Amino acid sequence: MxxxxxxxxxxxxxxxxxxxxxxxxxxxxxxxxxxxxxxxxxxxxxxxxxxxxxxxxxxxxxxxxxxxxxxxxxxxxxxxxxxxxxxxxxxxxxxxxxxxxxxxxxxxxxxxxxxxxxxxxxxxxxxxxxxxxxxxxxxxxxxxxxxxxxxxxxxxxxxxxxxxxxxxxxxxxxxxxxxxxxxxxxxxxxxxxxxxxxxxxxxxxxxxxxxxxxxxxxxxxxxxxxxxxxxxxxxxxxxxxxxxxxxxxxxxxxxLNLRQRGPTLVACPTCGRIEIELIPLANEVEAHFQKLGKPITVAVMGCVVNGPGEAKMADLGIAGGKGRGVIFRKGEIVKTVDEKDFMSALIEEGDKVIAELEARSNGGSPSDSTSADSAGSPAPVISLEEIPHPGR
Ligand code: SF4
The missing domain is CATH 3.20.20.20 (Dihydropteroate synthase-like)
Known part of the structure; x- marks a missing residue:
């Protein structure tokens, strides 16, 4: 630029x-x-x-x-x-x-x-x-x-x-x-x-x-x-x-990273390695966060190739793998959930990210210090071995 x-x-x-x-x-x-x-x-x-x-x-x-x-x-x-x-x-x-x-x-x-x-x-x-x-x-x-x-x-x-x-x-x-x-x-x-x-x-x-x-x-x-x-x-x-x-x-x-209004969705384009039902999930995630209208970046990724990397760089992310998914919040793994619980887990963790964003924009301290500490500092390095992945 x-x-x-x-x-x-x-x-x-x-x-x-x-x-x-x-x-x-x-x-x-x-x-x-x-x-x-x-x-x-x-x-x-x-x-x-x-x-x-x-x-x-x-x-x-x-x-x-x-x-x-x-x-x-x-x-x-x-x-x-x-x-x-x-x-x-x-x-x-x-x-x-x-x-x-x-x-x-x-x-x-x-x-x-x-x-x-x-x-x-x-x-x-x-x-x-x-x-x-x-x-x-x-x-x-x-x-x-x-x-x-x-x-x-x-x-x-x-x-x-x-x-x-x-x-x-x-x-x-x-x-x-x-x-x-x-x-x-x-x-x-x-x-x-x-x-x-x-x-x-x-x-x-x-x-x-x-x-x-x-x-x-x-x-x-x-x-x-x-x-x-x-x-x-x-x-x-x-x-x-x-x-x-x-x-x-x-x-x-x-x-161009000039301004953001509402969510930015990072979603994998899917390929032969896909291990979850990604497209409906990506649409549902986008609709949910658009409704909330907050400037949050959410990554919805289909497998372990690029999934963990993209998911940990976003405010909130999921990297799927054989019916299960690893949820990342501000670069950290916070939980692993079954496919039926993907959306509810993303909503729950998304609410926490938004609460932190709002606390920060109001000049207060974020309610969750772990995530606040990781915000603004480089995302922790996570090896693929640390990610539960039944298919590997
Ligand atoms: S993240 Fe995995 S499933 Fe999605 S496009 Fe990349 S390699 Fe394919």
Whole structure:
């Protein structure tokens, strides 16, 4: 992982983006914004699954008219997504919106952009310059023999054009996104702009697709950049219920050890050596710990090849073997149980790990000193001989 790019922090409501803030998770409602109750319901659902900033489309007067009520009742900071008509940006600002997104390909009149910036500046509201490869400004006339600019270059130029308009008015509450469906295009655009400006980046692969393909594309595009230290907030765009986007964002962040929300499951992929019914167990374990929503790492492993190693590195783990399983808690073997008792043993030991986590985050001492001592220190070395394994 490369050291994170230094950026000027901005505040979207009470959420900081950029600077030393953790990478923030975003999504977007899919409701008709004019329908206040449906929009607030979806904002609530997104918030519940871990969305920290919610964007809502403001395409017309009816949507703009709904904003004061939505802003008044939202539990989460909101960004108004504006295309084409700058009047809805002004109406959103007047409604107290926490941030704006403007597309430089769609509002090309500098005077209209300046009007919006003046109003945003007066209110201290940040603006995201949201460049999209699918709606770029036209290419200026080319000199004879001149090659047309590449798409990443056009994206960067569009962003720089609008950044210029904002900076002209001493406005620096800026975030930038350079989204494309094509992953190499989007990666190149962000990389090219990164050394040129100090503003935080919102990362995303646009119109990424249905959940499986879209999650993979997003994870690759966003993941490459985050691993290079680029990116301050992320959104995964899926052709699905927006609630499905948020866990994917969290999985991307957890995969790079940037942030964790809820459990991380380490599960063996199974092979010919499998000695327990692993897949149903892994699903049951994941569902149980997801419900609890605590940042615990649980390993469910099918045999003694990698099982003990992975299980002892997790907060909680099980290494199966011929109808029995060894339960590890914080690197230590705590018990061996029969297959019928796997789930109950994992629930019981998981409760202890969670109690320790909570005691530590509240600044108190963990109730179980043995496990507390082992937390933070290297896991004890366990030889395979020490692990009861009827099959060996
Ligand atoms: S842990 Fe064992 S069963 Fe699972 S994939 Fe590895 S070798 Fe196969």
């Amino acid at each position: 490369t050291e994170r790019r230094k950026t000027k922090p901005v505040r979207v409501g009470d959420v900081q983006v950029g600077g030393d803030a953790p990478v923030v998770v975003q999504s977007m409602t899919a409701t008709d914004t004019a329908d206040v109750e449906a929009t607030l319901r979806q904002i609530g659902e997104l918030t519940e699954v871990g969305c920290e900033i919610v964007r809502i489309a403001v395409p017309d007067k009816a949507a703009a008219a709904a904003l004061p009520e939505i802003v008044r009742r939202t539990p989460t900071p909101l960004i108004a997504d504006i295309h084409f008509d700058y009047r809805w940006a002004l109406a959103s600002l007047k409604a107290g919106i926490h941030g704006l997104r403007l597309n430089p390909g769609n509002i090309r009149d500098p005077e209209k952009v300046r009007t919006v910036v003046r109003e945003a500046k007066a209110r201290g509201t940040p603006i995201r310059i949201g460049v999209n490869a699918g709606s770029l400004p036209p290419i200026p006339a080319l000199e004879e023999g001149e090659l047309p600019p590449t798409t990443p270059r056009r994206m960067v130029d569009a962003a720089l054009w609008e950044i210029g308009l904002l900076e002209e008015q001493d406005f620096d509450l800026i975030k930038i996104s350079l989204k494309a469906f094509d992953v190499p295009t989007m990666v190149e655009a962000y990389r090219e702009l990164a050394p040129k400006v100090p503003y935080p980046f919102h990362l995303g692969v646009t119109e990424a697709g249905t959940p499986r393909a879209g999650s993979v594309r997003s994870a690759i595009g966003i993941g490459i950049l985050l691993a290079e230290g680029i990116g301050d907030t992320i959104r995964v765009s899926l052709a699905a219920d927006p609630k499905e986007e948020v866990p994917v964002c969290w999985d991307i962040l957890a995969s």
